[in-house]
Amino acid sequence: MSDEIRRISGRAIPMPGDDIDTDRITPARFLTALTFTGMEKALFCDEREHTPDHPIDNSDYKGAKFLFVGKNFGSGSSREHAPQAIKRYGIDAIVGISFAEIFAGNSQAIGMPLMTASPEDVQRLIALTQKKPKTEYTADLESLTVSWGGESVAVEMLEERRQSFLKGNWNVVAILRSNLPRVREVAEKLPYVNNFQA
Amino acid sequence: MSERTLYDKIWDSHIVTRLDSGEYQLFIGLHLIHEVTTPQAFASLKEHGSKVAFPDRTVATADHITPTLSQLRPFKDDQAEAMMLALERNVDEFGVRFLNWDSGMQGIVHVIGPELGLSQPGMTIACGDSHTSTHGAMGSLGFGVGTTEVGFVLETQTIVLNRLxxxxxxxxxxxxxxxxxxxxxxxxxxxxxxxxxxxxxxxxxxxxxxxxxxxxxxxxxxxxxxxxxxxxxxxxxxxxxxxxxxxxxxxxxxxxxxxxxxxxxxxxxxxxxxxxxxxxxxxxIEPMVTWGINPGHSAGISEKLPSLGSFTGEDVKTAEQGYAHMALKPGDAIAGTKIDVAFLGSCTNSRISDLREGAKIIKGYKVNPKVKMLVVPGSQRVKARAEKEGLHEIFLEAGAEWREAGCSMCLGMNEDKLFGTERSISTSNRNFIGRQGSPRGRTHLGSPATVAASAIEGCLANPAEMAGE
The missing domain is CATH 3.40.1060.10 (Aconitase, Domain 2)
Structure with a gap:
């Protein structure tokens, strides 16, 4: 099935630092767009303007498939524009120490796997990529590893989410829809749906 | 694992099913929508040829992009106008109740939900906005979601979650x-x-x-x-x-x-x-203000700013970045920091009690001539109530601006923004870099009382020294 995601290979962009919030990833003025088309242009655009050597603009990382990030990546605003911008920029997966929950839910909903690794391993990935920007990595969702040149680190994913990528059913809307009869049954039993009639 | 908490009880009664993935499909009792995070969601509904599954459990308003000076249509900002038109078309086409200006019930989605009695105990509530957590005050579970998930809720009145x-x-x-x-x-x-x-x-x-x-x-x-x-x-x-x-x-x-x-x-x-x-x-607990670039970077108003040595790991770098961005340094007193803008508003603090709290401090004083103060009620109802109580006159006499309801200067999505390196004291919720519309703008967060006291003094000030006079 075309929605299956088992392995992702390519270069990485290192984005060290904790608590990178979604206002930084996609500034609010881009939220007036009526579609996500072209949202990649918003990616970190304000800080890139004020940061001459921003990792996104480093040509050595061009074509990267991964972002390597720190703790609590994607905190703050629930704007899906942030993971949309990252995905539309060409990133297929993010490896970090931890992720903010709404960001993680949004990334899952649009089919971009998030993986966590120990702080030491993430630091190692970031340092290696900064030193050797053209390193090619492979993330394997079956073995839960990120590997390069004969070496690898272990990564973790929420098992539910990992399975959804392996089975290709991360795009859940059709499944949710097929449960609509059951949704109506659950609603019927809720007091507030029925004016609190017993 | 938790048991017999409000969270457990509401969660259990709203589970539709456990999906093959192991995650839970959860029924949403109230879906609040606004102009910014819905156009793409309605587009996907159209693409699927679907209807809104529970239109009577869906309520729309407009808040993020709405101007607060003049709300006459068309809006001056073309993109904001296009976004409003899209919402109007969508609620019309899909039969969703829209609390617009004519209803007299328009306002920030997290202000009007409780104010109108829409948000009630025992409900699950979803909205395409992270501050949906507000509705938890009603004894409900309020989930902030992204746009794809807004689409799920429109189409199925459910979202997919793991238990917290x-x-x-x-x-x-x-x-x-x-x-x-x-x-x-x-x-x-x-x-x-x-x-x-x-x-x-x-x-x-x-x-x-x-x-x-x-x-x-x-x-x-x-x-x-x-x-x-x-x-x-x-x-x-x-x-x-x-x-x-x-x-x-x-x-x-x-x-x-x-x-x-x-x-x-x-x-x-x-x-x-x-x-x-x-x-x-x-x-x-003393009056708190933030000094850095996330809401955890805060101190009591009488305290000196923390040394870098009090942080560990990556937090050291974030603190360093915070000090650099805010042009402050460890050991500085936070009180007395000069400000340019004072903002009283946002889904955190724009309700009638917040306006009263600010007005009580500011009554009889003037806003410092170097400070621009904006007071933005959270809803049309709040505005009307405040005007009935004469609060607007207190703010206007002090030299503050009294605006129409909206998200205003909490986020740079409408005309109310910081410029350049302006420094604000704000009752909003985020002091992230760029949050108030200028990439170099500096935001301090505090209570309505702290904002009012600081507006008078022209610098970050302790409301306890002025309260109740």
């Missing part, structure tokens, strides 16, 4: 002079950290929280997400029931009595089990 753990955060004792709900939540985030809530729902409890009015509880729950907790809630009690009685969408008559029984039944029981518990002594 529950952290009971008790604030005991009482609050001192000049200390308000905003200071309480800033202190909680300070103590537990901005990542402390990842994976948790926060249950706020203890004497301080239980004795709070509903609007103060909303301020606390609103910023749960700034502490990393997707949701935060307060158990419903007599204060909650009294607040709900008589509101537009609240149950009426006998329905209300039966509702009350249900609401009582979903509160955490005395035998509830929590995954984690924390107690904070309310007497140790």
């Amino acid at each position: 753990k529950v952290h009971r955060v008790a604030v005991d004792g009482e609050l001192g002079r000049g200390v308000f709900a905003k200071d309480v939540i800033l202190r909680i985030i300070h103590d537990l950290g901005i990542k402390g809530g990842l994976g948790y729902a926060y249950e706020y409890a203890g004497e301080v929280i239980e004795s709070m009015a509903m609007e103060d509880r909303m301020t606390v729950c609103n910023m749960s997400v700034e502490g990393g907790a997707r949701i935060g809630y307060v158990n419903p009690d007599e204060t909650t029931y009294a607040y709900l009685e008589g509101r537009e969408f609240s149950p009426k008559g006998e329905d209300f009595d039966r509702a009350k029984e249900y609401w009582k039944s979903i509160a955490s029981g005395p035998d509830a089990v929590y995954d984690r518990e924390t107690v904070i002594d309310g007497r140790t």
Whole structure:
């Protein structure tokens, strides 16, 4: 099935630092767009303007498939524009120490796997990529590893989410829809749906 | 794992099914929508040829992009106008109730939900906005979601979630002079950290929280997400029931009595089990202001700013970055920092009690001539109420601007923005870099009282030294 995601290979962009919030990833003025088309242009655009050597603009990382990030990546605003911008920029997966929950839910909903690794391993990935920007990595969702040149680190994913990528059913809307009869049954039993009639 | 908490009870009664992936499909009792995070969701509905599954459990308003100076149409900003037109078309086409300006009920989505009695105890509530956690003050579970998920809710009235753990955060004792709900939540985030809530729902409890009015509880729950907790809630009690009685969408008559029984039944029981518990002594909380670039970078107004040595790991770098961006340094006194802008508004602090709190301080004083002060009520209802009480005159006489309802300067999505390196004291919820519309703008967060006191002094000031005069 075309929605299956088992392995992702390519270069990485290192984005060290904790608590990178979604206002930084996609500034609010881009939220007036009526579609996500072209949202990649918003990616970190304000800080890139004020940061001459921003990792996104480093040509050595061009074509990267991964972002390597720190703790609590994607905190703050629930704007899906942030993971949309990252995905539309060409990133297929993010490896970090931890992720903010709404960001993680949004990334899952649009089919971009998030993986966590120990702080030491993430630091190692970031340092290696900064030193050797053209390193090619492979993330394997079956073995839960990120590997390069004969070496690898272990990564973790929420098992539910990992399975959804392996089975290709991360795009859940059709499944949710097929449960609509059951949704109506659950609603019927809720007091507030029925004016609190017993 | 938690048991018999409000979170557990609401969660259990709203599960539709456990999906093959192992995640849960959860029924959403109330879906609040606004102009910014819905156009792509409605587009996907059209693509699927679907209808809104529960139009009577879906309510729309406009808040983020709405100008607060003149709300005459068409809006001056073409993109904002296009976004409004898209919402109007979508609610029309899909039969969704739209609380627009003509209804007299327009306002910030997290202000009008409770104000109109839409948000009720025992509900699951979703909205394409992270501050949906606000509705937890009503004894509900409020989930902030992204746009694809807004589409799920429109199409199926459900979202997909994993179960959270529950952290009971008790604030005991009482609050001192000049200390308000905003200071309480800033202190909680300070103590537990901005990542402390990842994976948790926060249950706020203890004497301080239980004795709070509903609007103060909303301020606390609103910023749960700034502490990393997707949701935060307060158990419903007599204060909650009294607040709900008589509101537009609240149950009426006998329905209300039966509702009350249900609401009582979903509160955490005395035998509830929590995954984690924390107690904070309310007497140790002072007026709080942020000094850095996330809501955890805060200090008591009388304190000196923390040394870099008090941080560990990556937090050292974030603190360094915070000091650099804010042009402050460790050891500085935070009080006395000169400001350019004072903003009283946002889903955190734009309710009538917030405006009263600010007005009480500012009455009889003038806003410092170097400071621009904006007072932006959270809804048309709040504005009308404030004007009936004459609060607008107090602000106007002091030299502040009195605006129309909207999100305003909380985020750079409308005309109200910081420019260049302007420094603000703001009752909003985020001091992130660029948040208030200027990439180099500097934001301090504080309570309405702190904002009012600082506006008068022209610098960050302690409202306790002015309160109640």
